[in-house]
Amino acid sequence: MMDSLILRTATRLLLSLMLLFSFFILLRGHNEPGGGFIGGLIAASAFALHSIAFGPRALRTVLVFDPRSIAGVGMLCAIAAGLFSAVMGDAFLTAGWLHWGEGDAVFHVGTPLLFDVGVFLVVIGAVLTIVLALEEEDV
């Protein structure tokens, strides 16, 4: 934990901005470079920054859930995305899609998105578990 006014003030602004950006990267990942992993890393670094500025205990309050549980939920999302294809009678991890709208305004949503959200959460959870394990040593 660093006791710096500049860092704290900047972190307050940066945290939400970085989280927003991480969501953008997560959703962008379907058709362009990006995705759950890189988005998760950005989100995790946002939280790590918070932990450096305000200390690990503050980070736990901000996160609400234990990072290991976050990773667990993410893993569950990824498994669910894989198992969903059983409903369609396809092989494991086969993508299932829903489409709304017509022409150029078609909106797709499907299991790869769920999988990516899962990866996003697993990365956040795993990275923050390590960060907290190291930070809480030296409180």
Add this chain to the structure above:
Amino acid sequence: METLVAFTVGVMAAGSVYLLLSHNLVRVLFGLILLSNAANFVIFAAGGMTEGLPPLIGLGEKALTGVYSNPLPQALILTAIVISFGLLAFALVLVYRGYQELGTVDSDRMRLAEPPHPDQDIPEPEEPGRLHVRDASRRVENLGSPQS
């Protein structure tokens, strides 16, 4: 280009072997980090290096057109980076915990799991005191402080 990468990999591997042969576990860890990066370069070179576009199918098209780069090495390297990141982060925590508990990062002096034979000499560290045990009182405080 491949030749250049090959030489880079050679230099990295040589450096990492030098580090891996050290007694000091922190250096061993650095050696492993260097070696896993060298491995990623090998994948990169093995996949063939082409100057091409990103392998993304444009909107409204059905297949890739023109010269594009091989996407598979990137997927492999990304996976390898993620995995080695996890493993090395864990190894770092492990070495750090070992340093706290055993008071040393010198692998020659870690003889708890395999106790030395009574006749065997354990070499003293070259610079005694450089790898000191942490202040015990501070650790007791740490144990007392509530976590989470």
Add this chain to the structure above:
Amino acid sequence: MLSWYLVAPIAVPMTTAVLCILLATRRDLQRIVSAAGAGAHLVAALLLMAQVWQGGILAGQMGQWPAPFGITLVADHLSAVMVLITGIMGLGVGLYSLRDVDENRERSGFHPLYHVLLTGVTGSFITGDLFNLYVWFEVMLIASFALLALGSEKVQLDGAIKYAAINLVSTVMFLIAVAVLYGMTGTLNMADLAVRVPQVEQRGMMTTVAVMFMIAFGIKSAVFPLFFWLPASYHTPAVAVSAIFAGLLTKVGVYALVRTFTLIFTDDVGYTHDALLVVAGLTMLTGVLGAAAQNEIRRILSFHIISQIGYMIMGLALYTPLGLIGAVFYLVHHIIVKTNLFLVAGVAKRLTGSMDLKKIGGLYKSSPLLAVLFLIPALSLAGIPPLSGFWAKFVLIRASLEIESWVIAAVAILVGLLTMFSMTKIWVEAFWKPHPDGDDRSLSIGDLTVSERVLLIGPIVVFAALTVAIGLWTQPFLDLATRASAELLNPAGYIDAVLGARP
């Protein structure tokens, strides 16, 4: 829909691990989920085995991506039997761990890690893709790191650091070998590799890659001269952890060796398999001699893992139908017996307070049942008829005599005798000799609580019964090993199943 048989044995422990993480704060519920998950894993493994037994090699393309572009899961008889044995061990040791692993370790995440380990092991057995194999190896490795260090005793950290350092080197070696192989063939699907590797022109380079794989898997399976991490670490963690490690982890390395050196690198058999044969002989000898010098039960057993690995590698190196039958049979026999010996050692420690042979004794008098339960796997390990180990050794030695490899046959017999020596040593010191601190220092099994008796002794009894059963009703197991060996020596069926399989 058949591909779900392949997915289930991986998905079940993975889901169990996740549920255990989410239930971290509710200890009782977590323990129930953990045990139930291990049971479900066994059911999934049984279904897969039944399917493969009836329908032959089963291949499935994940995400409907046809091979060799997507990830293929394949189960032939070898994979299926390995998954089944993983399921059996997973459940047995899982139940044992409920009474063996202390609350502190449970709170630090024993149950999730245990199931992640099972996921990694099962995945390694089922995958049909070399890079995917790498990923499963890492899943297994990271779980094993954490399980080794769980509890953070000084001796554990010492063992875990050495284990981690050497295994990380093996990992990188594996990755580099995969990369070079990909550069030369342009594929990573094992069946596709089996087709393309013989077409590569640079034969010398291919042999080099083969040797790189041999070293990478050799470190994992603890063969001479790459075994030093094993006796440095296996005696340090909780008994349940070292039992599952002893049973499964090194065998994944052996499985990987068997798979790659029967499917992919079969071109330069004169060089690679001869090298393996030399390695096998030296592994057997150094392992058993190392054990003779030890005085702690788990360390003796750790060295015996090494010497037994030598037998399996020997079967592979002979590369004859009978040799591979022996290797497969030995794998199955060894996993059961070795896990069981570690479990017995754990109970012995509970009854006498130590695993150091100098500090314990009198177990024969205080708990004769445990003595019998030790003797069965111990004699089986040494190869005494009519237990499973006898048939395993018999087939292997017969295979080596068939192709007139006298030296390796002699080594195999000699190592069997020396194994007997070590087992006698444990027997005399721990069971016959009176306890050094007086006669009444050893507890008997009757002093354990009911739940301890069921959960600690139960798995040991079942595993011992399995050893006897394999010894007395050998034929069905030999049939299975024969089918597995026939598939390994004639990879066309495997290749067709993977490349011809429609998703």
